[in-house]
Amino acid sequence: MSKKVSIKDIAKLTNTSITTVSFVLNGKGHISKEISKKILDTAKEIGYEPNRMAIGLRTGVSKVIGLVVENIGGPFFGEMSKVIEAEAEKSGYRIIYCSTDNQVNKGKEAIRMLTQQLVDGYIITPFKGLEEEVLKLIDQGKPVVLVDGYFPGLNISHVLVDNYNSVLKAVNCFIEGGYRNIGFVTSDLDLIQLDERLSGYKSALISNGIKENPALIFKLPYLLDKSEGLKQIKTFINTHPEMDAILFTTNYLGVMGIICVKELGLHIPQDLAFISFDDTEIFSVYPPGITTIQQPVYQIAKYGIDILLSQMKGSTPENAATKLQIASNLIERGSTVAKNES
DNA sequence: ATCTGATAAATGACGTGGAC
DNA sequence: GTCCACGTCATTTATCAGAT
The missing domain is CATH 3.40.50.2300 (Response regulator)
Incomplete structure (x- = not known):
């Protein structure tokens, strides 16, 4: 096994000091051409690679x-x-x-x-x-x-x-399409991003004169395993037949939403209009194409x-x-x- | 006095070996 | 059991010998 080489080895092989080797390798100091060449050749020959940790230490x-x-x-x-x-x-x-x-x-x-x-x-x-x-x-x-x-x-x-305006725009898109009972599925994580997405949702409703229905806001516990999460989302959808549109605030929630809709045999957008945060490939492929909020x-x-x-x-x-x-x-x-x- | 070419020693954090 | 000097590794400062 060849041990790792350091500038010390180069110094020894070329009968110079560690300092000289370091100067040559870094283009500093005043070192003659002959010695420089000898050091560079030797370094190449023995496959010297600088030790990043040592550099960092210094x-x-x-x-x-x-x-x-x-x-x-x-x-x-x-x-x-x-x-x-x-x-x-x-x-x-x-x-x-x-x-x-x-x-x-x-x-x-x-x-x-x-x-x-x-x-x-x-x-x-x-x-x-x-x-x-x-x-x-x-x-x-x-x-x-x-x-x-x-x-x-x-x-x-x-x-x-801009989480607030992203969701505001998305909900307005629902409303312009004639949807009024808009569900909002988010996570129960205490994140400022999700707070602002919720604010955007509420503002859009208010500015369009739609009364907010707290029952249409669902916060899925973050730490659930997937099958339990799907179950809860399906239950949420089933218990609100008046809901004609639904927005998911993260990509993984959106994907779960798609699965639920498919398993429930619902048609998008006739039974339920659908928007998800984050544009993942599946959303463009799943018929009839899912509207998404594409993050930059x-x-x-x-x-x-x-x-x-x-x-x-x-x-x-x-x-x-x-x-x-x-x-x-x-x-x-x-x-x-x-x-x-x- | 000034410039060149080269070097010793200090530096950084920290685990280890040896002394007491 | 405590404690300090030492080794690790590359960089940089201060410095020195020798040439101009």
Whole structure:
């Protein structure tokens, strides 16, 4: 087994000092051409690769970004992570991924682990209960950007979709199509994103003179297993035959909604008009096409990583938080065709 | 006095070995 | 059982010898 080579080995082989090798490899100092060439040749010959950990130890810069999301396996976060990774790589950064499942202890643990790894910056999907840890990071001067959420009242950079207006627009789409009894299926998670989606729903009803019916708002417990979740959604749909439209506030809820509708033998949009948050492939394929609120995933990710990179370069003044809420795109398909046309 | 080419030593966090 | 020096590894500062 060949042991890993360090600059020490190169120094020994070329009868120079460690310092000289380091200078040659990094183009610094004043080193003669002959010695430089000898060192570079030797380095190549023995397959030298810099030890990133040692560099980080010395410089305090790890060139690693910590990415904390709800679930790296989900379509939204998966797509977002791809963009972030690609952009980070252009600047020489690598990513460590963590999933929290929106659980406070997992979130804290993820941040603790990343801190131990001395990551240079953090991109975090925040939720209630993580305020203290995130503020601690900022206190230590670590760049932090929040994505897909934020902490109300705290001055921290964040990028997310405009949840309120996204749902407002979607519900208005139902109403313009003649639908009045609009169901709203969300999660019981205490997330600001979901709060704002609910606010958008309520505002749309109010501004159209429709009385809000609390019975048509259903909060599915987050930690249920899938079959139990499906059962509860089916029950919700069945117990409200007057409901003529339904909106799901996340992609996994939307997919579950499709399954329920199929299993109940309902027709979209004749029996039930349908909109889901997040445009997943299945929504474009499932007949007659499901109208979706398409999040600007690319932009959220791009802005998020750009803001973080500029903070890490120090080119952004301290305590100048950048806060962005980006408009979504309502993709209208067959599931929201107007009543009299269907 | 000034410039070149090179180096020793300090630095960073922390587990380990040896001394007491 | 406590404690400090040491090894890990690459970078950087301060510095030195020798040449101009």
